Amino acid sequence: VFDVLIVGGGPAGAAAAVYAARKGIRTGVLAERFGGQVLDTLSIENFVSVKETDGPHFAVALEQHVKSYEVDIMNLQRAESMVPGKLIEIKTASGAILKSKTVILATGARWREINVPGEQQYRNHGVAYCPHCDGPLFKGKRVAVIGGGNSGVEAAIDLAGIVGHVTLIEFGAELRADAVLQRKLRSLNNVTIHVSAQTTEIHGDGKKVNGLSYTDRVSGATKLVELEGVFVQIGLVPNTEWLKGTVALSRHGEIEIDAKGQTSIPGVFAAGDVTTVPFKQIVIAVGEGAKASLSAFDHLIRNSFD
Numbered sequence: 001v002f003d004v005l006i007v008g009g010g011p012a013g014a015a016a017a018v019y020a021a022r023k024g025i026r027t028g029v030l031a032e033r034f035g036g037q038v039l040d041t042l043s044i045e046n047f048v049s050v051k052e053t054d055g056p057h058f059a060v061a062l063e064q065h066v067k068s069y070e071v072d073i074m075n076l077q078r079a080e081s082m083v084p085g086k087l088i089e090i091k092t093a094s095g096a097i098l099k100s101k102t103v104i105l106a107t108g109a110r111w112r113e114i115n116v117p118g119e120q121q122y123r124n125h126g127v128a129y130c131p132h133c134d135g136p137l138f139k140g141k142r143v144a145v146i147g148g149g150n151s152g153v154e155a156a157i158d159l160a161g162i163v164g165h166v167t168l169i170e171f172g173a174e175l176r177a178d179a180v181l182q183r184k185l186r187s188l189n190n191v192t193i194h195v196s197a198q199t200t201e202i203h204g205d206g207k208k209v210n211g212l213s214y215t216d217r218v219s220g221a222t223k224l225v226e227l228e229g230v231f232v233q234i235g236l237v238p239n240t241e242w243l244k245g246t247v248a249l250s251r252h253g254e255i256e257i258d259a260k261g262q263t264s265i266p267g268v269f270a271a272g273d274v275t276t277v278p279f280k281q282i283v284i285a286v287g288e289g290a291k292a293s294l295s296a297f298d299h300l301i302r303n304s305f306d
């Protein structure tokens with residue numbers, strides 16, 4: 001039986017593990033892929049105090065830090081369901097049942113992909129998903145943002161201040177972002193907006209992106225935009241499918257937490273991209289993981305008298 005069982009081995013889960021282990025309590029980490037989204041990241045330049053690193057190095061550093069403590073790491077294991085109770089049970093895809101007094105859910109999220117030719121080939125070579133992370137790499141260049149919802153329009157406004165030119169591409173007949181964001185976007189002189197536009201392909205020279213094709217859904221014509229970068233902003237999907245019917249989720253499927261990282265179930269905490277916490281970033285996930293872990297410890301000292 002664990003005191004704290006952490007599900008997820010990204011920045012949030014790793015931080016939670018370090019904080020729990022330092023309290024001298026029995027700590028386990030169950031992770032499908034230790035490192036999480038960081039493994040798919042090329043360069044990281046905004047983890048404050050580390051001027052520049054890359055995803056694989058950052059993931060190794062996370063793992064080494066966790067392994068320097070007594071933590072039971074169960075990597076390449078997927079949690080399939082959670083059963084609340086005095087002891088909370090986590091069932092894995094391999095059939096194991098793990099029991100713990102507290103659980104920290106840190107299963108992260110994934111960017112929704114556009115699924116057109118070129119997206120996978122040029123991922124990290126012009127195709128990006130996070131404007132806060134990769135915007136500065138396109139300083140002075142031409143980029144497109146795919147998606148006219150709040151995140152797409154916010155990304156376009158943000159990028160317009162850094163890059164040379166932004167083309168915003170929206171599938172529907174109108175942008176879906178809040179009016180105030182749309183007004184701001186339309187006031188910028190280096191932004192072009194295309195609605196009723198279906199992205200069909202991201203082009204490149206074999207090494208990096210050099211263009212994007214879309215179909216004008218009104219005229220049926222195919223258009224080519226020359227550019228150096230494409231930001232896909234059609235949604236971030238939290239990894240909570242396995243939790244449906246247990247903890248309370250927001251309408252976007254994110255785990256609802258309070259200021260201490262407590263979920264709707266006593267003894268179950270959550271941290272990082274999988275939660276309702278605004279802004280999905282490594283430095284934020286790490287802080288949230290530490291917070292959830294301290295909350296779990298607080299729960300343990302208030303509730304276990306055996």
Ligand code: FAD
Pocket residue numbers: 007008009010011012013030031032033034035036037038040041042043044045046047077078079080106107108109110111129130133134239242271272273274280281282283285
């Ligand atoms: P994740 O990193 O998503 O980790 C989730 C963990 O849970 C993983 O170990 C996963 O395998 C595991 N998991 C999921 N489901 C299950 C399950 N059912 N059972 C067991 N384990 C499970 N942020 C920055 O701050 N700077 C950047 O430069 C930056 N660049 C990025 C570039 C890319 C391409 C991407 C995709 C993201 C980038 N981000 C960046 C965002 C950052 O990676 C995330 O905010 C951060 O990783 C969130 O950490 P997390 O621990 O909450 O979740």
